[in-house]
Amino acid sequence: MTTAIDLRMLEEGHELTPAVQFTTTAQLVRYAGAANDYSGIHYDLGYAHERGFPDVIVHGFLKASFLAELACDWAGPGSWLRRFATRYQGIDVVGAPIVCRGRVTGIRIDERQVSLELWTENAQGARTTTATGQLQLGEEDLT
Amino acid sequence: MSRATDQSASAAAVALADICPDPLVFALESGLPRLRLLDRVIDGGSDWELIAASIPSSLTAVSRISEIVGRTSSAGRRLIRTCYETEFRSTRGVLVGRARGFSLDVEGAE
Amino acid sequence: MMPDIKTVDVGFRFPDHGPIAVQLEDMVRWAAASGDYTAFHFDQDEAEARGFPAPVVHGPWKAAVLRSLVESWLGAVNIPEFSVRYLAPDFVGDAMVFGGEVAAIEASRHGRRIVRCDLWATRSDGVKTVTATCVATTDDGAEAATDLPLQRVMDSVRLGEPAGTFVYRIDGNDVDRFVDAIGGQRRTGPEADIAPATFYAALDPVERRDLDLDGFVQNLPFPKIGGGNAFNEVEYQRPLRKGDVITVTTRYTEVYEKEGSTGTLLFRVRENELRDADGELVATTRCGHVLAFDMAIARGVTS
Numbered sequence: 001m002t003t004a005i006d007l008r009m010l011e012e013g014h015e016l017t018p019a020v021q022f023t024t025t026a027q028l029v030r031y032a033g034a035a036n037d038y039s040g041i042h043y044d045l046g047y048a049h050e051r052g053f054p055d056v057i058v059h060g061f062l063k064a065s066f067l068a069e070l071a072c073d074w075a076g077p078g079s080w081l082r083r084f085a086t087r088y089q090g091i092d093v094v095g096a097p098i099v100c101r102g103r104v105t106g107i108r109i110d111e112r113q114v115s116l117e118l119w120t121e122n123a124q125g126a127r128t129t130t131a132t133g134q135l136q137l138g139e140e141d142l143t
Numbered sequence: 144m145s146r147a148t149d150q151s152a153s154a155a156a157v158a159l160a161d162i163c164p165d166p167l168v169f170a171l172e173s174g175l176p177r178l179r180l181l182d183r184v185i186d187g188g189s190d191w192e193l194i195a196a197s198i199p200s201s202l203t204a205v206s207r208i209s210e211i212v213g214r215t216s217s218a219g220r221r222l223i224r225t226c227y228e229t230e231f232r233s234t235r236g237v238l239v240g241r242a243r244g245f246s247l248d249v250e251g252a253e
Numbered sequence: 254m255m256p257d258i259k260t261v262d263v264g265f266r267f268p269d270h271g272p273i274a275v276q277l278e279d280m281v282r283w284a285a286a287s288g289d290y291t292a293f294h295f296d297q298d299e300a301e302a303r304g305f306p307a308p309v310v311h312g313p314w315k316a317a318v319l320r321s322l323v324e325s326w327l328g329a330v331n332i333p334e335f336s337v338r339y340l341a342p343d344f345v346g347d348a349m350v351f352g353g354e355v356a357a358i359e360a361s362r363h364g365r366r367i368v369r370c371d372l373w374a375t376r377s378d379g380v381k382t383v384t385a386t387c388v389a390t391t392d393d394g395a396e397a398a399t400d401l402p403l404q405r406v407m408d409s410v411r412l413g414e415p416a417g418t419f420v421y422r423i424d425g426n427d428v429d430r431f432v433d434a435i436g437g438q439r440r441t442g443p444e445a446d447i448a449p450a451t452f453y454a455a456l457d458p459v460e461r462r463d464l465d466l467d468g469f470v471q472n473l474p475f476p477k478i479g480g481g482n483a484f485n486e487v488e489y490q491r492p493l494r495k496g497d498v499i500t501v502t503t504r505y506t507e508v509y510e511k512e513g514s515t516g517t518l519l520f521r522v523r524e525n526e527l528r529d530a531d532g533e534l535v536a537t538t539r540c541g542h543v544l545a546f547d548m549a550i551a552r553g554v555t556s
Contacts, residue, residue, distance in 0.1 A: 033430070034433070034455060035431065035434070038462070060482045061460075062435060066435065068449060071450075080450065080492045085485070
């Protein structure tokens with residue numbers, strides 16, 4: 001398996017190309033089904049209003065998934081996350097843009113591992129989810 | 144001496160005294176000796192002290208003789224008080240409560 | 254009307270219980286309940302051989318009578334401390350009288366009422382045979398409680414013990430559905446069977462409601478003002494794959510509270526161990542859940 005990253009050229013502080021996610025209620029329902037997470041706060045508008053939110057809110061795990069996918073997409077085929085830890089700092093309501101960002105914090109050439117910090121930002125620039133990950137890259141392309 | 148108890152009643156309804164109605168007998172059942180030091184031995188009292196906010200469903204009880212104190216009564220008779228103490232802990236080792244039974248050795252016949 | 258633990262005053266004298274004649278059956282039943290089969294408590298000859306006119310009443314039986322009287326006098330209460338001294342013997346057939354009074358009343362840190370009682374028993378010749386002191390408090394579950402009952406929360410999630418084990422088969426369609434839901438790209442080629450890093454969420458027995466130990470905290474008598482996942486962590490030994498049959502064991506490892514800007518935060522942290530069909534460890538996960546309570550409102554209501 002080959003990988004898109006050339007570790008020898010990579011530097012700490014390297015920023016991943018950001019991705020923006022616009023969620024929809026349909027996506028939240030889809031995620032609820034896929035993850036078996038049926039908490040009403042993610043699809044029941046009346047309940048979300050009762051809890052004092054202006055709209056249904058995005059699953060924390062879905063935001064975590066956006067960040068994990070950002071990392072793996074960047075690292076290319078064959079990569080997988082050995083460790084991934086997410087902290088939920090604030091909520092995002094459905095439909096609001098979620099900017100997903102990441103930065104390289106460590107490189108272990110021999111193990112072919114890259115450490116990352118990742119986060120989501122809302123439209124105001126506030127971090128609503130922060131994460132750290134340790135990527136295992138695929139085998140080096142020797143061709 | 145230690146032993147495990149398992150009580151299935153709901154935690155809210157259970158008091159330490161329900162698990163350990165007689166602290167002296169409870170400690171003796173775990174294998175501790177009943178000391179007989181003077182002419183007569185009587186049951187001197189019992190204490191129950193609940194430390195945790197509630198009683199978990201599984202407890203480990205550890206009994207020991209925690210104190211032996213001698214004194215002389217106003218009538219000039221010797222008294223020895225032996226404290227049999229049992230500590231109840233959760234499976235994680237958190238102290239849940241304590242029960243004490245007091246055995247009194249008394250000098251002179253009734 | 255009888256006052257209860259919330260209304261009783263210092264010096265209140267409880268109505269006497271008795272005189273009651275202690276029955277031999279009471280002693281036999283107590284022997285069975287307590288394990289104290291010392292014969293002079295139920296055998297007339299043994300009692301006489303020891304110089305007593307009749308079988309001797311078990312001391313802890315007298316303590317148990319007093320304890321149940323406190324409960325009936327004061328209503329539903331906790332009795333965290335009970336201390337009794339046996340001063341003289343009582344005999345089967347003799348008429349005993351049990352009594353008590355309120356010695357002191359204190360307020361706990363958060364306003365729970367603590368009632369100290371002096372208790373006693375007398376026999377028919379007037380000799381005081383038992384004295385006892387006890388501490389009774391309003392029940393933790395009652396509305397007067399203004400602390401989060403952390404110990405009971407710990408018990409409700411069986412802190413430290415395996416709380417449940419579940420087996421999940423990872424169907425290929427489940428993984429594809431998950432990838433689609435998170436807007437990811439399905440993997441292709443030799444790694445097509447690898448599940449996304451966050452797929453462990455779909456194997457969490459608590460998120461799935463396969464394991465539900467929430468009843469106790471959901472019914473706590475404090476206004477809940479928020480809550481949700483606080484953090485999630487995973488460490489993989491290898492990726493999860495389509496076709497895996499994963500055995501998940503959940504254990505709650507931490508229960509703690511923190512003061513937050515919005516209220517009192519109750520954290521419950523659980524760990525899952527994911528093993529494959531060969532028993533090999535695939536991943537361990539840690540999930541922190543938080544509930545925010547407005548204890549100020551709770552205190553205001555009861556003060």
